[in-house]
Amino acid sequence: xxxxxxxxxxxxxxxxxxxxxxxxxxxxxxxxxxxxxxxxxxxxxxxxxxxxxxxxxxxxxxxxxxxxxxxxxxxxxxxxxxxxxxxxxxxxxxxxxxxxxxxxxxxxxxxxxxxxxxxxxxxxxxxxxxxxxxxxxxxxxxxxxxxxxxxxxxxxxxxxxxxxxxxxxxxxxxxxxxxxxxxxxxxxxxxxxxxxxxxxxxxxxxxxxxxxxxxxxxxxxxxxxxxxxxxxxxxxxxxxxxxxxxxxxxxxxxxxxxxxxxxxxxxxxxxxxxxxxxxxxxxxxxxxxxxxxxxxxxxxxxxxxxxxxxxxxxxxxxxxxxxxxxxxxxxxxxxxxxxxxxxxxxxxxxxxxxxxxxxxxxxx
Numbered sequence: 001x002x003x004x005x006x007x008x009x010x011x012x013x014x015x016x017x018x019x020x021x022x023x024x025x026x027x028x029x030x031x032x033x034x035x036x037x038x039x040x041x042x043x044x045x046x047x048x049x050x051x052x053x054x055x056x057x058x059x060x061x062x063x064x065x066x067x068x069x070x071x072x073x074x075x076x077x078x079x080x081x082x083x084x085x086x087x088x089x090x091x092x093x094x095x096x097x098x099x100x101x102x103x104x105x106x107x108x109x110x111x112x113x114x115x116x117x118x119x120x121x122x123x124x125x126x127x128x129x130x131x132x133x134x135x136x137x138x139x140x141x142x143x144x145x146x147x148x149x150x151x152x153x154x155x156x157x158x159x160x161x162x163x164x165x166x167x168x169x170x171x172x173x174x175x176x177x178x179x180x181x182x183x184x185x186x187x188x189x190x191x192x193x194x195x196x197x198x199x200x201x202x203x204x205x206x207x208x209x210x211x212x213x214x215x216x217x218x219x220x221x222x223x224x225x226x227x228x229x230x231x232x233x234x235x236x237x238x239x240x241x242x243x244x245x246x247x248x249x250x251x252x253x254x255x256x257x258x259x260x261x262x263x264x265x266x267x268x269x270x271x272x273x274x275x276x277x278x279x280x281x282x283x284x285x286x287x288x289x290x291x292x293x294x295x296x297x298x299x300x301x302x303x304x305x306x307x308x309x310x311x312x313x314x315x316x317x318x319x320x321x322x323x324x325x326x327x328x329x330x331x332x333x334x335x336x337x338x339x340x341x342x343x344x345x346x347x348x349x350x351x352x353x354x355x356x357x358x359x360x361x362x363x364x
Contacts, residue, residue: 028059033356054083114173114206115221122255130309130327135291141336169211177202213247235264251280268298305337
């Protein structure tokens with residue numbers, strides 16, 4: 001009897017804080033794969049490897065509070081998790097505090113830029129070795145930021161964003177990054193910093209239309225005084241892209257986008273294209289994608305690349321899918337594009353065959 005009373009007392013103590021936080025959602029994705037990869041490494045290193053990968057696995061906590069008069073408080077904390085090593089990942093993900101209402105949504109924190117998010121739904125291999133970030137938003141060896149981010153796919157620190165309400169399918173997003181210099185190894189928006197570093201802020205905006213079978217997106221982003229293109233005058237990096245997708249019904253969807261990135265200075269600009277398609281038959285799906293990056297206008301040799309990806313998946317449940325894919329990036333004579341966690345080399349092909357499983361979870 002005494003043991004039962006103790007158990008009930010403990011349950012009561014635990015239930016109180018849990019009830020107070022009933023609006024908190026715990027969510028995430030576990031994404032594991034076994035990969036055989038080859039990059040024809042030109043250094044005295046391994047050219048191929050069998051690896052177990054945690055592909056952008058993450059865990060998050062989010063919630064909202066009704067503040068009255070149609071106003072809501074919003075928050076989210078999200079962090080990468082390395083399921084292959086059982087440790088926290090080095091990828092801090094979208095984490096913010098904000099307000100939402102009839103006027104739209106205002107957010108402050110670490111945010112994926114509107115430029116990045118506007119076309120993510122067109123990537124049928126998102127968060128796998130075949131992710132379109134190998135080409136889209138990537139600059140190869142021309143001007144990469146530190147870490148595993150590339151110029152056109154930023155998850156920026158020190159960011160403010162405004163998202164309009166959806167108006168008959170139309171929606172706009174505007175973001176200002178107080179300082180992105182910490183992605184280059186600097187102090188960001190903290191003091192002390194040089195006056196030159198203080199000028200390294202960024203703007204990103206997008207407009208989307210999502211109605212019925214049609215999705216359209218246009219986006220623009222500027223990293224002021226980025227100096228990623230070489231030369232003098234610390235030129236800014238400017239990027240724009242347009243894309244769209246169509247759902248034919250009967251499980252068939254297609255997508256396409258065009259992107260122009262200009263690093264300024266000696267490097268100049270380059271164009272890139274991406275085409276994707278997927279067909280779903282009950283629990284089974286097949287997909288394919290092609291991406292291509294042209295040479296940089298300021299270069300004399302060919303330094304672009306082409307990516308080809310094919311894959312298939314099978315839904316084991318509403319939250320779990322098993323998949324297989326093959327992807328390769330073929331570099332031009334002076335190109336240096338790679339795949340996720342795999343370096344690329346000039347005039348070499350980078351490839352990966354992947355068998356994986358992904359599981360999404362949520363407390364709601």
